[in-house]
Amino acid sequence: MKTIAVVLYHGMRIFDYSVIAEVWGIDRTETGLPSFELRRCSAGLRTVAGDADTLIRASHGLRGLAGADLIVVPGGTRATAPTEPADQRLSAALSSAHDAGIPIAAMCSGAFVLARAGLLFRRRATTHWLLVAELKRRFPDVRLDRQSLFVEDSGIWTSAGTAAGIDLCLHLVREAHGAEAAATIARRMVSTPHRAGGQRQYIDTPVPGPADGGPLIEAIEWAREHLDEPLTVRGLAARARMSDRTFARQFVRLTGTTPLQWLQHQRIQLAQELLEGTSLSVESIARRSGFGSASALRRHFGRALGTTPTQHRRAFAIRAGEALPR
DNA sequence: TAATACTACCGCCACA
DNA sequence: ATTGTGGCGGTAGTAT
Numbered sequence: 190m191k192t193i194a195v196v197l198y199h200g201m202r203i204f205d206y207s208v209i210a211e212v213w214g215i216d217r218t219e220t221g222l223p224s225f226e227l228r229r230c231s232a233g234l235r236t237v238a239g240d241a242d243t244l245i246r247a248s249h250g251l252r253g254l255a256g257a258d259l260i261v262v263p264g265g266t267r268a269t270a271p272t273e274p275a276d277q278r279l280s281a282a283l284s285s286a287h288d289a290g291i292p293i294a295a296m297c298s299g300a301f302v303l304a305r306a307g308l309l310f311r312r313r314a315t316t317h318w319l320l321v322a323e324l325k326r327r328f329p330d331v332r333l334d335r336q337s338l339f340v341e342d343s344g345i346w347t348s349a350g351t352a353a354g355i356d357l358c359l360h361l362v363r364e365a366h367g368a369e370a371a372a373t374i375a376r377r378m379v380s381t382p383h384r385a386g387g388q389r390q391y392i393d394t395p396v397p398g399p400a401d402g403g404p405l406i407e408a409i410e411w412a413r414e415h416l417d418e419p420l421t422v423r424g425l426a427a428r429a430r431m432s433d434r435t436f437a438r439q440f441v442r443l444t445g446t447t448p449l450q451w452l453q454h455q456r457i458q459l460a461q462e463l464l465e466g467t468s469l470s471v472e473s474i475a476r477r478s479g480f481g482s483a484s485a486l487r488r489h490f491g492r493a494l495g496t497t498p499t500q501h502r503r504a505f506a507i508r509a510g511e512a513l514p515r
Numbered sequence: 516t517a518a519t520a521c522t523a524c525c526g527c528c529a530c531a
Numbered sequence: 532a533t534t535g536t537g538g539c540g541g542t543a544g545t546a547t
């Protein structure tokens with residue numbers, strides 16, 4: 190494994206990209222590690238916008254995927270979004286790479302990118318635990334494995350969350366170059382020692398909750414699918430069969446935010462997807478994303494993203510393969 | 516923009 | 532003894 194191709198796409202998580210860059214993008218030959226070429230491949234875009242206001246410069250187009258020894262797909266805030274035009278070329282490139290026998294690994298929500306390419310069809314796979322329900326709904330033929338940090342099937346790897354993505358990358362290094370190489374990188378990353386994929390998530394994964402989905406996770410998954418309805422924290426607590434107080438506490442422990450903040454974030458994200466992927470009016474997007482009115486949407490949008498819905502749409506509803514503005 | 520009425524959050528505490 | 536629960540009330544935040 191010497192040439193690694195990372196797939197860049199709009200909305201990708203910069204954290205995941207950083208992990209990949211940390212593992213394969215740094216020359217560590219002086220510590221006895223093999224040298225890697227890290228190709229940053231995107232669908233015709235020279236520069237791709239990640240989350241947190243970042244831009245990553247591509248080094249290759251999708252042709253860079255061919256001939257790689259490994260392809261890695263980071264997760265992304267909008268990995269779960271409805272198909273974008275640029276996707277089809279990405280899907281095609283990924284499946285021909287797979288046909289050519291190149292292993293492909295997806296971190297967290299990157300699994301959705303693979304699923305859209307048809308690569309998870311009837312295969313064992315996993316994804317971020319919060320998105321498992323959605324993956325199952327959208328791609329019922331995927332054979333979900335809720336218990337593993339990461340899963341491999343026919344050369345396709347998927348991982349269960351942010352931390353699990355790191356484990357997956359290290360595992361791939363370990364497979365190709367041995368435990369010592371993986372340990373060296375892990376040490377340099379100040380990461381935890383290697384965790385095997387088959388481990389149940391709740392044994393030692395710090396963030397995610399029980400893999401079999403407690404009532405809290407069910408409530409969260411339910412909320413994600415009913416964002417268009419008026420939701421209250423109290424209502425969600427009832428759904429989780431807990432008192433308000435306990436629900437709020439567990440929620441913070443599990444997600445790192447409070448229920449309302451999380452809810453608003455989910456709604457903003459949904460509105461973003463709809464603005465980018467559809468031509469619905471702002472008013473109806475507001476309703477579908479659970480902001481009762483366009484003005485409420487605008488207010489939240491402004492506060493969360495510093496723009497208006499219409500501006501956002503103009504900036505991001507990009508045509509296939511066009512460079513991003515600025 | 517202001518007033519209001521409502522909701523969420525969180526520390527505290529008693530209890531299991 | 533430690534850990535989780537859930538009720539209460541003040542304050543901060545949200546909705547219209």
